[in-house]
Amino acid sequence: MNIAIKKDQWINLAIIAVVLWFIWFASSHFDEYTIRILNNIAIFIILAASYNLINGVTGQFSLEPNGFVAIGAYVTALLLVTPEAKLYQYAIVDPYPFVMTLHANFVTALLLAGTFSALLALCLSFPVFRVRGDYLAIVTLGFGFIIKILAINNPEVTNGSLGLNDIPEFSNLYWTGGIAIIAVIVVLNIVNSKFGRAMKAVRDDEDAATAMGVNTFKAKTLAFCTSAFFEGVGGGLLAALLTSISPDLFDFFFTFQLLIIIVLGGLGSTTGAIIGTVLVIGGSEWMRFLDEPMKFLSYETTAMPGMRMVVFSLILIFIMLFAREGIMGKRELKDLFKSKKKGDK
Amino acid sequence: MILKVDNVTKNFGGVTAIKETGFTVNPKEIYGLIGPNGAGKTTMFNIITGNYAPTSGQVIFRNESLSGLKPHQIVRKGIARTFQNIRLFSSMSVLDNVLIGFDFQARYSFLESIVRFPRFISEEKRIKNRSMEILDYFGMSSFAHDKATDLSYGQQRKVEIARALATNPELLLLDEPAAGMNPSETEELGEIIKKARNDFDLTVLLIEHDMKFVNQMCDKVLVLDYGKTIFEGRPCDAIQDKEVISAYLGDFHND
């Protein structure tokens, strides 16, 4: 048994080494367009793995990512933009004095972004999880709108609908990829602990979990706040990648994309979340053709912006109706090896 | 006395499910709660476990009132339960199902689990060993890594009891443990429950329809009908009690 654990650890280390090598190789060899997509994939792996913790592992349907990503992005942007850059971009009203004094290095900014998101998630947990959690989806959906309303109506802090610009471009593949590795390890460590077991128990049968002495409120809140933390961090990375953010960037489509990712990969599987991210973010680039004019035989359609979203929603409904387990079901990479071994016997 | 149900009444909307009922259970007793369908037996369980708050009255466990405690807190005081229709965690292995019972007994924090502190590793090892011991006691350790819901019905029932024992209870509530089992399985289960009572120092409160099983198992029974106590005493006396017989006959007529 001890040897088996060690073998698992070696495999994990080997996977991390390969990913690190790939990050180095990609950074030095690939063109800018490819690196941009890889950055997106890395950030979405962070978001999907943590989103999966509340939706897939704990089974509580939440629609929170866009709100918390927005918070993370704004916190990071406010901490990173230099005072000179702030001075000229607040066009609607002058910023509050404290906005001018905010400043931090990249790591601190990301940590603060995550912490701030997690604290807000904690505040939402009390009204929502005190009753069974049925309302989580609607409360988090509303929360996304509220964040947008707050961002638009407080130009003294957020510069209103103009958003924040000239955010230093700190994010690169080392940052996004490195943090993605950390996020996945943290999420997997949580899943493979008593906390993860409690979350799965809540998903499978909440009453039975309670009857085993599990504090289901705590299990749900931990999952939700952890998700929010990494969504905040991911938002910060996104802000430092895009260099400019505005309230419209974080609309519901953002969350919808993540939902497709985790559903396609298999709700409850972190491996699935990673596979789903690569497929959806990669596929989404490829599906851009859907939004453009098309030629059927001799008949040419006009450009149809948004066609991609129609296709996305149909994919989601289709998976739910006909392939509810997604690609991985609830299994992880190591389970695949296990079942193989069994088959060999 | 380990458990005292003190004059409990429970109303749902306008319907009275339990009316001014009380009983006491002594340590290491196997106590049966019987009665026709809809008599309020499962409601009584749900009141003891804190899933329902009684409309009036209270439950006292080891000289301490359970009023106001949440269900998971009551489990931590030492009351565990099984369900009428077995409710194992369907996506988890047998071992993980039992490990859930140790959830509140594993002493490591959230941060310790994230960075895999030595205490995390030693505690996980400890509760895994304990879980395997319990599974072994029920002869189920060879199934530890199978999916719980792939087992046979009788095996699932054993896992459910093993899982309840993992919470280290003093009082075990069994909701129709023999339901859906054939006579030989029922007999085996009865033996296990009796044995576990001695080996784990348990008091058992059980709901059961199978009168033969009740007769064989219980030191004492309480018969409920429409939420009221109609008999309390030895099981062999219960089946000769007029009121009990008419309550059951009435039930058969309804069927």
Place this chain on the structure above:
Amino acid sequence: MDVTIFMQQMINGFSLGSMYALIAIGYTMVYGVLRLINFAHGDIMMVGGFLGYFGIAVLGLPFAAAVLLAVVGSALLGMASDRIAYRPLRSAPKISLLITAIGISFFLENSFNVFFGGVPRAFPVPPYMEKMVEVSGLMMPVSAILVPVVTVILLVIILWVLFKTKYGMAIRALAFDVDTVNLMGIDANRIITLVFGMGSALAAVGGIFWAVNYPSVEPMMGVLVGLKAFAAAVVGGIGSVGGAVIGGLIIGFTEVVVVAFFPELGGYKDAFAFVFLILILLFKPTGILGLDFEKSRF
């Protein structure tokens, strides 16, 4: 504050609240029978508004006929969504049902966006609806009176169906116990489809009133309204039709009154419903008239 302006605002609040109520009833009924937050409900209201628009602007129907078209079309759409997407998932984990509902919502919004464009289309309000009438010294358009009046009539009909007909009793029973309904000899699935039909029909009426009031329709019009109407249903007490009406009126009044008296809060108008939702969940999770569902199903 001028009394007439005050009365004017009261009527506006009542009118807005009635629209929320019409939509909230659908949410509350579906939640009652399926424990599902039907995210697509707000979009069905949008479809109702669009059908009304097509009826008048494209087919040249009179207003009443366009309303009928919208009601029937939306009811069919609601029932179809249940039949195609929700019914196969009756025994699936609830999260699958919720994800499907989000999928349908997103599908409706975006397909309307693709095919009809995101730019609001002016709704051809019949002239008599815009005519100003004087009621005890107050000038107001006919539509402002029509909305609450129709809401009250529809509410009476709904309550009659729920409490006086066999199907209504089955709907109410279904909220607590599936077996009882089967015992009544009624197919629970048919009842659920019926609930979707009724809720969607009411949403269509709400959608047309909305279109008349703002006078325009656009693919995203159902998103925020749907969210607010659901909040209204929770505030009033989920599962209760009367509660949905009370919740809708509370939120409608609050929006109108706060904006009228504290114009500086105007930017936050869309946030009030959310604040109500959080407060009610904190202090009275079952809502004002709420039924205690958890206990009934254990």
